[in-house]
Amino acid sequence: MSDKQKYIVEMVIFLFIILGIFFLNIIKKDEDISLAERRKLEKMPDISIDKILSGKFSDDFENYSSDQFVFRDNLRKIKNIFHLNVLKQKDVNGYFIEDEVIYKIEYPLKEYSILNASNKMNQIKDKYLNDTNKIYYSIIPDKSYFLKDNKKTHLLLDYDKLITIMNENLKDFNYINLFETLEIEDYYKTDTHWKQENLLKVAEKLSKEMNFYIDNNYEIKSAGDFLGVYYSQLGILGIKDELKYVVNDSIKNSVVYNVEKDKEGSVYNKEELTSLDKYNFFLSGPTPLLKITNNISDNQKKLIVFRDSFGSSLIPLLISGYKEIYVVDTRYISINLLGNYIDFNNSDVLFIYSTLLINQSSGLK
Amino acid sequence: MVFSSITFIYYFLPIVILIYYITPKKYRNLILLISSLIFYFWGEPKYGILMIISIISMYIHGILIEKFKKTKYSKLPVITGVLLSIGILFYFKYFDFLIENINLWLNKKIDTLGIVLPIGISFYTFQMISYLIDVYNKKAKAQKNIIKLATYIALFPQLIAGPIVRYSDIEKQLDNREYSIEKFAKGIRRFIIGLSKKVLLANIYGELTNAFLEYNDGTVLFYWLYGLANMMQIYFDFSGYSDMAIGLGKMLGFEFLENFNYPYIAKSITEFWRRWHISLSTFFRDYVYIPLGGNRVSKIKWVRNILIVWTLTGLWHGAAYNFIIWGVMFGILLILEKTILKNIIEKMPNFLKHIYVLLIVMISFVIFNGESGNEIIERIIGLFGINVTGILSNTSIYYLQSYLVILIIGIIGCTNLIKEVSERVNKKFNKISNILEIFILFSLLILCSAYIIDGSFNPFLYFRF
Numbered sequence: 001m002s003d004k005q006k007y008i009v010e011m012v013i014f015l016f017i018i019l020g021i022f023f024l025n026i027i028k029k030d031e032d033i034s035l036a037e038r039r040k041l042e043k044m045p046d047i048s049i050d051k052i053l054s055g056k057f058s059d060d061f062e063n064y065s066s067d068q069f070v071f072r073d074n075l076r077k078i079k080n081i082f083h084l085n086v087l088k089q090k091d092v093n094g095y096f097i098e099d100e101v102i103y104k105i106e107y108p109l110k111e112y113s114i115l116n117a118s119n120k121m122n123q124i125k126d127k128y129l130n131d132t133n134k135i136y137y138s139i140i141p142d143k144s145y146f147l148k149d150n151k152k153t154h155l156l157l158d159y160d161k162l163i164t165i166m167n168e169n170l171k172d173f174n175y176i177n178l179f180e181t182l183e184i185e186d187y188y189k190t191d192t193h194w195k196q197e198n199l200l201k202v203a204e205k206l207s208k209e210m211n212f213y214i215d216n217n218y219e220i221k222s223a224g225d226f227l228g229v230y231y232s233q234l235g236i237l238g239i240k241d242e243l244k245y246v247v248n249d250s251i252k253n254s255v256v257y258n259v260e261k262d263k264e265g266s267v268y269n270k271e272e273l274t275s276l277d278k279y280n281f282f283l284s285g286p287t288p289l290l291k292i293t294n295n296i297s298d299n300q301k302k303l304i305v306f307r308d309s310f311g312s313s314l315i316p317l318l319i320s321g322y323k324e325i326y327v328v329d330t331r332y333i334s335i336n337l338l339g340n341y342i343d344f345n346n347s348d349v350l351f352i353y354s355t356l357l358i359n360q361s362s363g364l365k
Numbered sequence: 366m367v368f369s370s371i372t373f374i375y376y377f378l379p380i381v382i383l384i385y386y387i388t389p390k391k392y393r394n395l396i397l398l399i400s401s402l403i404f405y406f407w408g409e410p411k412y413g414i415l416m417i418i419s420i421i422s423m424y425i426h427g428i429l430i431e432k433f434k435k436t437k438y439s440k441l442p443v444i445t446g447v448l449l450s451i452g453i454l455f456y457f458k459y460f461d462f463l464i465e466n467i468n469l470w471l472n473k474k475i476d477t478l479g480i481v482l483p484i485g486i487s488f489y490t491f492q493m494i495s496y497l498i499d500v501y502n503k504k505a506k507a508q509k510n511i512i513k514l515a516t517y518i519a520l521f522p523q524l525i526a527g528p529i530v531r532y533s534d535i536e537k538q539l540d541n542r543e544y545s546i547e548k549f550a551k552g553i554r555r556f557i558i559g560l561s562k563k564v565l566l567a568n569i570y571g572e573l574t575n576a577f578l579e580y581n582d583g584t585v586l587f588y589w590l591y592g593l594a595n596m597m598q599i600y601f602d603f604s605g606y607s608d609m610a611i612g613l614g615k616m617l618g619f620e621f622l623e624n625f626n627y628p629y630i631a632k633s634i635t636e637f638w639r640r641w642h643i644s645l646s647t648f649f650r651d652y653v654y655i656p657l658g659g660n661r662v663s664k665i666k667w668v669r670n671i672l673i674v675w676t677l678t679g680l681w682h683g684a685a686y687n688f689i690i691w692g693v694m695f696g697i698l699l700i701l702e703k704t705i706l707k708n709i710i711e712k713m714p715n716f717l718k719h720i721y722v723l724l725i726v727m728i729s730f731v732i733f734n735g736e737s738g739n740e741i742i743e744r745i746i747g748l749f750g751i752n753v754t755g756i757l758s759n760t761s762i763y764y765l766q767s768y769l770v771i772l773i774i775g776i777i778g779c780t781n782l783i784k785e786v787s788e789r790v791n792k793k794f795n796k797i798s799n800i801l802e803i804f805i806l807f808s809l810l811i812l813c814s815a816y817i818i819d820g821s822f823n824p825f826l827y828f829r830f
Binding site for chain 1: 366370372373376379380382383407408409411515527546547549550551553554569580582650757760762763766767768769770771774795796799800802803806807810811812814815816817818819820
């Protein structure tokens with residue numbers, strides 16, 4: 001190719017790209033949500049003199065033009081592949097892949113956040129709990145914990161320090177150590193969370209420590225493929241998971257009452273399988289307060305669980321041991337309101353939080 | 366509006382190019398002016414009017430300078446015009462700094478006004494001054510057509526981050542520009558290279574400097590990573606912006622002078638400043654240093670002249686002491702290089718000359734980007750292992766590993782190696798290298814678009830200039 005031809009080709013391709021994409025962006029119908037990124041996309045901003053003069057219109061338009069850009073998903077994939085495989089960066093916006101498992105960096109350890117989490121737990125104990133309660137707490141390691149013996153350099157939390165701070169501040173709580181019970185295989189490759197079908201050993205550990213019954217007659221079913229929240233952030237490779245769930249008689253015969261929505265439902269919500277986050281299948285996802293009633297229980301035991309999203313898949317496995325389980329997420333309900341809905345007397349109380357929440361606990365009310 | 370945005374590349378640019386080239390030549394300046402004003406208003410809606418007022422003032426002053434040329438009042442319009450331009454710049458950029466200093470040194474408690482710096486004001490003010498002085502010195506004629514003059518000032522490729530284009534360099538191009546496919550294609554190439562420097566290099570180094578600010582654990586390795594990433598971010602961001610400006614200029618038929626010439630391969634600080642932000646250093650040379658007498662004065666006055674120029678250079682970059690220290694430091698170094706250090710540097714082996722320049726420049730940019738004196742000192746002594754927590758840490762090793770490839774690419778990119786190799790390859794294998802060039806260029810454009818879309822870190826570093 002001669003220089004002259006090169007100039008012509010360069011000009012034609014450049015104009016074709018910028019004009020072509022301009023017209024494609026104009027013609028293309030705006031989308032409401034991005035399935036790949038699991039979020040709402042920006043819409044064309046309204047124009048007003050105030051918005052233009054304040055610069056808000058131009059800011060909103062920048063976001064809109066980026067969100068609604070044609071080929072957005074493919075370009076994101078190209079970026080991530082280039083970033084990880086060509087530039088050999090160890091993470092993309094904090095996400096990275098190790099042995100076909102996607103991780104997110106949680107770093108550094110925030111001591112103030114750990115203190116805050118333990119203080120909130122102590123506040124609940126001081127306000128509602130007494131001698132009639134047995135109080136337990138447990139910490140769920142995030143996936144990165146299992147990289148502690150990995151030969152490569154990673155940014156990891158100081159997990160020992162985290163546990164030490166928690167233990168020092170929660171002296172009246174019985175600590176149940178799950179760190180040695182779990183393995184990386186117990187977590188989804190493409191999501192933050194753990195797999196319910198692997199949690200029977202966790203349920204057994206809790207049942208031993210807390211002395212409640214576990215139904216060992218269960219069936220594991222599949223709810224299809226699952227691409228978790230980490231997958232959508234990275235959007236590359238053929239890594240995927242399968243969403244499996246555990247069914248036993250207690251789970252089948254329980255009713256879940258959602259206090260906020262004043263609505264009864266079942267332990268597993270099949271409607272959520274078509275939602276942006278399939279993990280919400282377990283106990284219908286994030287919600288302030290649930291009451292699970294086990295209609296075939298032969299005891300009157302009551303459990304109150306303070307939890308984060310990891311609890312959604314674990315708690316169904318505990319149902320067989322109790323008549324009633326209250327599931328509380330204090331990110332969405334104030335501690336002060338709990339007395340209106342829960343009688344705490346004569347109940348087991350379990351606080352079970354992931355290291356992710358403990359290290360980012362500002363959301364706890 | 367910034368060049369490295371979807372709005373610019375895929376909305377503004379195609380519309381402007383399309384309209385510009387279907388419009389008859391005699392109306393193209395008007396198209397450029399309108400699009401430049403939209404470009405400016407998009408990012409700075411409040412102060413667009415200030416720029417327009419400044420342009421009108423400059424237009425009137427230019428005509429008055431010519432009118433009073435042979436009278437005893439010949440200096441009056443140039444003085445008022447320049448003072449007005451500097452006055453506006455002073456108010457927006459330095460007034461609060463002045464109040465802070467009055468409070469500090471005279472123990473007063475005057476409230477600052479919280480003045481926001483209009484984007485690009487330092488660049489367009491200097492262009493206005495160059496116009497007025499060039500007309501006064503008869504290097505250029507006063508422009509009677511306000512659209513042409515306004516186009517010169519507001520020309521969007523160089524409006525918000527330079528290069529500082531002198532009126533005398535562009536006067537003829539405002540009347541008559543040459544268009545060719547070759548020029549357009551070279552403009553595309555330059556634009557994409559600049560965009561890649563900004564998006565694929567500078568922004569990624571910016572992420573590393575941010576990681577340092579967030580996770581600095583006081584190890585020597587982390588201080589060096591910061592020093593290196595910081596100097597590379599500034600260079601690739603700034604020179605990338607200049608490349609984009611020059612490239613866009615070519616696409617529109619203009620030829621702007623070069624603004625950077627591989628400054629990090631310089632063997633002395635004097636040479637570094639011949640290669641770094643050339644349009645600014647030559648501006649100060651021609652409009653401040655030489656009028657003060659340059660080096661054709663006594664040694665004391667020469668030292669004074671250099672220190673004035675470099676204090677002003679520092680202040681031009683921002684109204685804060687670190688910029689003044691940064692400028693004065695270079696002033697002193699330039700004086701030393703021309704006196705005491707002259708023989709020593711000349712005798713040094715080349716690699717030592719490079720180390721000397723790069724170390725000084727690295728330290729200078731630590732000063733440049735420092736928020737406080739303590740912070741600056743901590744980072745500089747940290748480079749030399751003083752007051753550190755150790756040599757390495759898990760965190761600093763992580764970032765070294767993560768950014769190693771991009772740092773190596775950047776180090777190579779700071780030299781003229783790629784240029785020389787590609788020129789040689791092009792000479793030997795012209796046909797293949799031309800195809801390769803097309804492939805690389807458009808791959809880069811796609812990659813840059815992908816990085817911009819993914820909402821990666823994309824700062825605008827010139828808000829304080």
